[in-house]
Amino acid sequence: MNLKERKEVINNNFKQYFLNLIGQMSVYKLIYYFLYPTGVAVVALLFYRKPISFYYILGSILFWYIFAETSFKFNRFFKLHKTYRFLAMVLVLIGVVANSSVSLTFSQETLLAATPIFLSVSLIAVLLGFEVGVGTGLFMSFLISYNIGESLGYFIVFSFVSIVSSYTAKKIIRRIDLSKAALIVSLLSTGIILIVDMIEGNFNSLELLIAVLNPLVCSVIVIGLLPYIESGSRIYSDVGLVELGNLSHPLLLELSKVAPGTYYHSVNLANLSESAAKSIGVNAIFSRVASYYHDIGKSKRPDYFTENQNSKNPHDDISPSMSNLVINDHVKYGMDLAKKFRLPILFSDIICQHHGTRVKKFFYHKARKINESEDSSNFKYPGPKPKFKESGIIMLADSVEAAFKSVKEPTPGKIMELVEEIVNDIYIERQLDESELNLMDLEKIITAFSQALMSISQTRIGYPEEKIEKVIRANDDKSEK
Numbered sequence: 001m002n003l004k005e006r007k008e009v010i011n012n013n014f015k016q017y018f019l020n021l022i023g024q025m026s027v028y029k030l031i032y033y034f035l036y037p038t039g040v041a042v043v044a045l046l047f048y049r050k051p052i053s054f055y056y057i058l059g060s061i062l063f064w065y066i067f068a069e070t071s072f073k074f075n076r077f078f079k080l081h082k083t084y085r086f087l088a089m090v091l092v093l094i095g096v097v098a099n100s101s102v103s104l105t106f107s108q109e110t111l112l113a114a115t116p117i118f119l120s121v122s123l124i125a126v127l128l129g130f131e132v133g134v135g136t137g138l139f140m141s142f143l144i145s146y147n148i149g150e151s152l153g154y155f156i157v158f159s160f161v162s163i164v165s166s167y168t169a170k171k172i173i174r175r176i177d178l179s180k181a182a183l184i185v186s187l188l189s190t191g192i193i194l195i196v197d198m199i200e201g202n203f204n205s206l207e208l209l210i211a212v213l214n215p216l217v218c219s220v221i222v223i224g225l226l227p228y229i230e231s232g233s234r235i236y237s238d239v240g241l242v243e244l245g246n247l248s249h250p251l252l253l254e255l256s257k258v259a260p261g262t263y264y265h266s267v268n269l270a271n272l273s274e275s276a277a278k279s280i281g282v283n284a285i286f287s288r289v290a291s292y293y294h295d296i297g298k299s300k301r302p303d304y305f306t307e308n309q310n311s312k313n314p315h316d317d318i319s320p321s322m323s324n325l326v327i328n329d330h331v332k333y334g335m336d337l338a339k340k341f342r343l344p345i346l347f348s349d350i351i352c353q354h355h356g357t358r359v360k361k362f363f364y365h366k367a368r369k370i371n372e373s374e375d376s377s378n379f380k381y382p383g384p385k386p387k388f389k390e391s392g393i394i395m396l397a398d399s400v401e402a403a404f405k406s407v408k409e410p411t412p413g414k415i416m417e418l419v420e421e422i423v424n425d426i427y428i429e430r431q432l433d434e435s436e437l438n439l440m441d442l443e444k445i446i447t448a449f450s451q452a453l454m455s456i457s458q459t460r461i462g463y464p465e466e467k468i469e470k471v472i473r474a475n476d477d478k479s480e481k
Contacts, residue, residue, distance in 0.1 A: 036089060037064035040096050041143060047100035048147040056146055063142045068092070071135025075128055076436070080387055081345055087233045088128055092136050095120020099144050109204065111148050112157065113193050113211035117141070118185050119218040121162045122169040122178065126222070126237045127229065130170040137162025157192055164188055165215075173238045173285065175223050182219030186212050234345040238285050244343070245289040251341055252292055255299050261307030262298045265401060266291055272397040272452050273390075279448040280441045282389045290350045291394055293343060297334025297351065301326060307402075320367035324379050327360060331382060346390075353391045354398055355381035356431040385434050392435030393445060396423055400449050412454055419449045 041060035045052060068088075078084045099115050106114040117140060125133030141158035148154055168181035189211045197203045230240045247253075247267075256263040270291035277287035302308040304315065304326050315323045334351040337343075357380050364379040386392040399422045407414055423446050426432060437445075 044100045044143045063139045067135040067138040071131045074131035113207045118215040121165040125166040125169040133166030182215040185215040231342045236344045259302035275448040275452045276445040279444040297330035300333045320363040353386045354395045356385045357383040392437045416450045
């Protein structure tokens with residue numbers, strides 16, 4: 001058997017092994033790991049009018065599996081919602097189409113400068129994080145470099161631009177920050193093109209101009225697309241979260257009018273949650289803004305919640321089981337509002353998870369006075385328990401903020417003791433088992449809560465009293481001047 005025949009046998013055996021491996025995959029894994037990257041790779045080929053190569057398809061699958069699929073594991077929300085994976089796949093497909101379509105307009109010599117890889121990579125990084133931006137960027141870099149000229153140099157350049165694009169676009173909270181990121185990538189791309197032209201001795205002013213404008217134009221498109229992608233997918237960037245944090249949002253305005261007690265509770269809760277999130281290194285912006293919306297369902301029957309009651313308690317006139325249903329309904333109604341107003345999908349999680357499966361002890365004990373055999377499971381919140389750290393933080397902050405209102409003459413010692421007691425109670429109830437919060441996190445959260453509550457409970461100095469003539473009076477003030 002000669003060398004050519006040996007290579008053919010090895011190739012055939014490898015192809016057979018590859019096909020057998022595919023045959024053993026589940027439907028979802030087959031789609032995620034093989035069919036999707038193969039389909040995207042073929043789409044790219046159509047624009048460049050190149051024949052399909054087995055090794056090109058194999059390389060696409062390997063790059064997708066090694067880099068993109070691995071990067072998905074760094075985002076903790078991918079395992080909670082399939083929407084995250086779906087959005088990543090859609091954005092990569094859009095990116096591949098955008099990157100490949102320039103071959104129909106620009107010449108071969110200018111494709112290095114004209115390929116708008118910043119567009120898709122920055123979108124992915126802003127919405128899904130730095131790691132996902134890098135992983136998918138490397139996959140797209142392979143497709144581009146192969147189709148332009150099967151060049152390792154092109155792959156290195158596009159990979160470097162992808163990494164820089166992801167890094168500069170991560171944790172952006174203002175639109176101007178994205179413009180700054182585009183400017184950095186623009187300067188970097190221009191520098192690379194200039195160096196390449198100097199090495200090749202072929203200076204091209206048009207190519208340099210394209211390299212300068214490419215990321216800047218892409219940033220404008222990204223800023224324009226971002227709100228539509230966020231609303232459609234309900235996956236929000238920090239930029240979108242900051243906008244939702246505007247207290248003039250219709251849902252928050254309505255809550256402030258019909259349930260002012262719940263509204264101010266939510267604002268105070270936001271301060272606690274933000275402090276705790278910063279202390280353990282999770283998304284503080286998300287924790288703050290999600291806290292504003294965590295109880296929006298109480299706008300339906302605000303009088304049934306103690307923070308909104310003036311004197312009469314409606315629960316006095318109904319049975320404990322009916323009270324239980326009314327309380328549970330605010331969770332369902334809140335999730336309906338979140339869906340209607342296209343709030344982040346994680347906000348819906350917060351709304352139903354921040355109570356976990358805890359027992360409504362007041363109504364349970366009230367029911368026990370009527371029927372001693374009453375089962376506590378009948379008075380549990382529907383849940384589920386918190387599934388991620390921010391959700392666990394808001395559950396803890398919700399209980400701490402409510403309990404703090406009952407503390408008379410708060411001192412640092414009293415506050416610390418109260419916070420420790422509540423956090424330990426929820427921990428012992430095993431409500432935090434699925435939240436990924438560990439004991440070290442809980443210690444930091446206790447400290448953050450205590451410090452935040454101490455700061456808002458500080459008494460102000462007394463000012464000397466002065467006799468002030470009453471010039472302005474309330475309408476119902478009938479006293480004589």
